[in-house]
Amino acid sequence: MKKMISGIKPTGELHIGNYIGALRNFVKYQDDYDMYVFIANLHTITVPQDPIEINKYLKDAIALYLACGLDKDRSTIFLQSDVLEHANLGFILACHTYEGELDRMTQYKDKKAKGAEGLSAGFYTYPSLMAADILMYDADFVPVGDDQKQHVELTRDLAQRMNNRYGDLFTVPEPLISEVGARIMDLQDPSRKMSKSDQSDKGCIYLLDSPKKAAKKIMSAQTDSLDQVKYDPENQAGISNLLTIYAAIKNISLKEAEALFTDYRYGDFKKAVAEVVVELLETIQGRYNEIIETDIIAETLNEGKIKAQKLASAKLNKLNKTLGIQI
Ligand code: AMP
Ligand code: TRP
DSSP states (O other): EEEEHHHHHHHSBBBBHHHHHHHHHHHHHHTTTTEEEEEEEHHHHTSSOHHHHHHHHHHHHHHHHHHOOOOOTTTEEEGGGSSSSHHHHHHHHHHSOOOOHTTTTTHHHHHHHHHHOOOOOOOOHHHHHHHHHTTTTTTTTEEGGGGGGGHHHHHHHHHHHHHHEEEEEEEEEEEEOSSSSSSSSSSSSSTTTTOOTSGGGGGGBBBBSHHHHHHHHTTTTOOSSOOOOOOOTTTTTTHHHHHHHHHHHHHHHHHHHHHHHTOOOOHHHHHHHHHHHHHHHHHHHHHHHHHTTHHHHHHHHHHHHHHHHHHHHHHHHHHHHHTTTTO
């Protein structure tokens, strides 16, 4: 069975962009792949955080993974910091990553271009840690949203570089980007990605938003004056985003979604989108409320840690010997 790995950084509440771009795909894949899903909590501290604030999101993230349909018996679900080997391999890979490669990473470049000061060395080398997360388990595929493609490409380069230098060490992974919903946009400003770090939360639907609040956000989403429900991200970014959300949740193509709404007024179209979003949130939140009351979170993380650590320690032992740093 081919192996797959992905992680989500729990820096805030998960939103429908995370669900559509990442989580729902993990759930789909867990029957056909040997699936590893982890909470990328080491990645959160690459930028300054309030410990109390981020700790709140940790438990929620795992509960939401499970509520969205990930299953500990079909996937290995774990916390990155529970497997210390990640940081260790991250350092080794950072030693094999060129400065120029990190300079070219969009996330870093964007922050720099915006004049960010005091960025940490951890933030700069974060793509090497992400490569470690992936290469540790010899994953064949990495399902991620569009924004992470560049990091997976660097991971491939690193795997090939290490293999060329030291012999066959790592599987070279491939990014897997879903056709529909790889980039859900902000509802208020559809030129920006929907994101946890949104200033105003009107453009972002959180998985734990009340259905009423979520419906309101959809109803007040930015549209245009063209008066036609068409998938045309260039000229109708807002409408195209809503169509994408609808198609992704209903699991249909954009063409099929578009065909359903020809001749619809925007108000009625938005109502239809709000309805499927509300239905989704109600399902997820129902399960979330059950899970949060039980021991299943601790059990899941315990089992995941044991499985992941076994592979990780074997990998690191082999690597340390290959590099000549272990007796
Ligand atoms: P992050 O929230 O940045 O840690 O992302 C976790 C996962 O969700 C990654 O695979 C991202 O690519 C995906 N993701 C985050 N935001 C969006 C979005 N607005 N649309 C689609 N996928 C997203
Ligand atoms: N960097 C990813 C993000 O910000 C999260 C992540 C960390 C990840 N390690 C990973 C995703 C390994 C896939 C595989 O979304």
